[in-house]
Amino acid sequence: MLKPLADRVVLEAQEEEEQTVGGIVLASNAKEKSQTGKVVAVGEGQVLENGQKVPMTVKVGDKVLYDKYAGTEVSYDNQKYLVVHEKDLIAVVD
Amino acid sequence: MLKPLADRVVLEAQEEEEQTVGGIVLASNAKEKSQTGKVVAVGEGQVLENGQKVPMTVKVGDKVLYDKYAGTEVSYDNQKYLVVHEKDLIAVVD
Amino acid sequence: MLKPLADRVVLEAQEEEEQTVGGIVLASNAKEKSQTGKVVAVGEGQVLENGQKVPMTVKVGDKVLYDKYAGTEVSYDNQKYLVVHEKDLIAVVD
Amino acid sequence: MLKPLADRVVLEAQEEEEQTVGGIVLASNAKEKSQTGKVVAVGEGQVLENGQKVPMTVKVGDKVLYDKYAGTEVSYDNQKYLVVHEKDLIAVVD
Amino acid sequence: MLKPLADRVVLEAQEEEEQTVGGIVLASNAKEKSQTGKVVAVGEGQVLENGQKVPMTVKVGDKVLYDKYAGTEVSYDNQKYLVVHEKDLIAVVD
Amino acid sequence: MLKPLADRVVLEAQEEEEQTVGGIVLASNAKEKSQTGKVVAVGEGQVLENGQKVPMTVKVGDKVLYDKYAGTEVSYDNQKYLVVHEKDLIAVVD
């Protein structure tokens, strides 16, 4: 089992094809993009400067939008996961 | 439903045409520009270093001005939204 | 009506011609420049890390000097305004 | 009258000629330089993260040394002033 | 014995071959990568701005994932170790 | 008299020749260098975010080592001084 540390969240990322024309990535505009994933594990939360631990705002099973270029890829049991900091999660999708 | 996290706000952005001459974007001057949007969802607020949560200063339905180049584009139910941090909201338009 | 958020101030900027010779902007020296404006709306003030809100130090009607290159341009009711953070206001002119 | 905001100080700057040879500014060495000015107005002081206002450490009439490249030029009543943050003042000259 | 200071952790890193084609490192994509190691020593924890010491969240013997490019190599008793800050540990692997 | 502000210290710097070969400064290695000076005046100390003033750790007459490239040159009574922040002082030499 993967137990993310501090304010980290383990995500099962949803594959997404980048649109290319002849191999060139097409950036429709300059805005940052988001991507969808499913939360499979959450850390215990960030420690504030006063020693207090901030409770996490997402839970296992949540479908979330996250910043497309955030996170670290992790391989575990022949499956790929993405570990992101909670601050890189944009929204929960109900 | 989209539930933005922390101090984020989901906006329905108002389309705006950039003035171009022969495809070149015309920057009238060096000032930053704002754009208008409607708030469709708000987060629960940012957590301060003392653990306190700051109440959001805008609410669903507010018409707001925001920094033109801020935010992350989000697609949901075949509609595009913009998710921005509260600090990128400039003013409420009454 | 425009209601600026946090520590922002809406200014009616005073137009000022940049001195040019043959279209070249003349920078008399390397110092930063200031410009004059009139305060037309003020926000509720910045929230400190202890949750306290700092009262604004300028009020509607004040004539102020501000950092020439600060702020975001805003159009409202066919008039242009400048929205700046309070920290970009340099002095009140009596 | 000019009333500087926060931790700003209005200075009457003392003109100083830069030594040039054939128009080239001579930098004697890589150290930063200071310049002398007279304090003509002081702000109310900076607000700390705990909401406390720090009293200013200089007063009107003080002759001060300041970082040569700091500050914003301000014109008022046909006279030029320099507005600097208190942190850019180096020393009081008695 | 190696006693790491503050929030540092000494790791026995697991060797990993970078995939190369003709000597060129192959970056499969732009995501950051993680690597696996075993904790052999932990520091006493970081001191917060209020003087409080934060307890470490990993212990000797833990198998951890860490940011591939973090840390400082250390040689001790003819063996190589990696010393990383706790914040560069991504997850504990059970 | 020069009265340095905040956490500043006025030093009488000790002249030191840079070793050159044919006018080229010789950097023996990449380490930062220190230089010796004598403290001639000290400020009242830095104000912390809680409003507390930190007492200075050096006093007039102390011989100190300081970071070679720190500080601002000041001319006073036809003598040159160096004003540095306390944090740029490395050690007191007894």
Added chain:
Amino acid sequence: MLKPLADRVVLEAQEEEEQTVGGIVLASNAKEKSQTGKVVAVGEGQVLENGQKVPMTVKVGDKVLYDKYAGTEVSYDNQKYLVVHEKDLIAVVD
């Protein structure tokens, strides 16, 4: 005697030869390197934002590993020392 200020530590550095081939420094890989030294003097500790002084975690006589490129070289009594901040010490070697 050298009395380091704040959270500084005076080290007797252990000389180490960089491996070169024909004068080119050989970087075996991109990791940061550490080096061994002996503590000969310690400062009184860093002052936190609440005014509290953090006790030093190393003492005179400790053999320590430190970040190879940290610190300032100091000459005293015809001997060379290295002064580093405590945060640049990686581990104590028992």
